[in-house]
Amino acid sequence: MLKHLIPLSFALILLTGCHSGQEKPNDPKGLELEWTPIDSINHNLPEGIKAFQAIHAGANLRAWYVRVQESSPEIESRVIVSEDEDRRETVSEFANRLGAAVMINGGYFRMDLNPADHVGILKVDNTLIHAATSSVLRGEQRFYLHRAAIGFDENDKLAINWVSSSGDSVYSWDRPIYNVPEHPGAQIDTSHRHIWTYRDILGGGPLLIRDGEIFIPIDEEVFFGTAIPDVHPRTAAGKTKNGDLILLLVDGRQLISRGVDLWELAKILLDIGCEDAINLDGGGSSALVVNGVLLNRPAGTSTEREVMSAIAVFSN
Numbered sequence: 001m002l003k004h005l006i007p008l009s010f011a012l013i014l015l016t017g018c019h020s021g022q023e024k025p026n027d028p029k030g031l032e033l034e035w036t037p038i039d040s041i042n043h044n045l046p047e048g049i050k051a052f053q054a055i056h057a058g059a060n061l062r063a064w065y066v067r068v069q070e071s072s073p074e075i076e077s078r079v080i081v082s083e084d085e086d087r088r089e090t091v092s093e094f095a096n097r098l099g100a101a102v103m104i105n106g107g108y109f110r111m112d113l114n115p116a117d118h119v120g121i122l123k124v125d126n127t128l129i130h131a132a133t134s135s136v137l138r139g140e141q142r143f144y145l146h147r148a149a150i151g152f153d154e155n156d157k158l159a160i161n162w163v164s165s166s167g168d169s170v171y172s173w174d175r176p177i178y179n180v181p182e183h184p185g186a187q188i189d190t191s192h193r194h195i196w197t198y199r200d201i202l203g204g205g206p207l208l209i210r211d212g213e214i215f216i217p218i219d220e221e222v223f224f225g226t227a228i229p230d231v232h233p234r235t236a237a238g239k240t241k242n243g244d245l246i247l248l249l250v251d252g253r254q255l256i257s258r259g260v261d262l263w264e265l266a267k268i269l270l271d272i273g274c275e276d277a278i279n280l281d282g283g284g285s286s287a288l289v290v291n292g293v294l295l296n297r298p299a300g301t302s303t304e305r306e307v308m309s310a311i312a313v314f315s316n
Contacts, residue, residue, distance in 0.1 A: 091294070122203065151202075208279055
């Protein structure tokens with residue numbers, strides 16, 4: 001695996017192997033992070049946006065998260081897509097161009113294509129740019145699936161759910177398709193789907209937390225046979241019980257921060273207070289910019305990878 005050359009999005013397509021979605025590769029119970037407000041940045045941020053950092057020397061981890069009070073009328077969170085000719089920009093370029101208070105990388109994408117192509121659903125300002133992934137091949141077997149996505153509506157409310165799309169319509173699902181390696185699941189009756197009229201939608205996956213409990217459907221969303229479940233730098237988004245947005249980044253691929261697997265990532269988000277959470281593109285794509293400052297070291301470097309989509313937080 002060329003970890004330093006390809007994003008996790010491309011790893012979805014290239015890698016083989018198997019990882020059960022029901023196994024816990026590491027016990028995350030001992031992973032307790034102590035979060036400290038970043039006062040040097042927070043005093044310049046609008047009320048309702050606050051950044052935190054954590055350093056866990058024993059576990060070799062460095063992490064940051066931003067809590068966004070979505071209910072504030074002064075704050076708006078949006079999904080952003082690159083307008084460059086190759087449809088790729090760094091997170092810092094996104095933030096500088098749009099004047100966002102917070103910017104974090106978004107969904108999986110094909111960086112081997114020019115222009116880049118999104119992997120999974122991407123809807124921006126009520127325009128569906130890329131459809132939801134409806135099926136994938138594993139060997140000679142086709143698996144139909146519903147992968148997780150995060151949505152933002154005009155009233156600054158957010159939701160995380162499994163989604164599909166048909167034409168310009170997007171649907172949420174009560175549960176994913178019960179896929180397991182070598183055994184594709186049966187497609188679910190459409191009575192279990194609901195129209196999902198969110199203005200901005202960003203696909204990723206797998207889901208990490210559902211209704212306040214860790215639930216990682218690696219098999220169901222067909223991330224088995226990829227490197228996605230392994231230890232990597234991570235980007236994730238979550239929703240708290242009162243509707244706040246959590247944007248989390250864990251650095252990785254460096255001596256001072258190894259990265260985390262999906263179970264550890266979910267445990268961190270649960271401890272922060274997320275009721276629902278989703279994994280987004282990670283690896284060298286993971287970058288978090290707050291008030292114009294790049295907080296992390298993407299894959300252990302000071303150079304950001306260009307990405308196709310991002311989540312932005314604006315303040316009036």
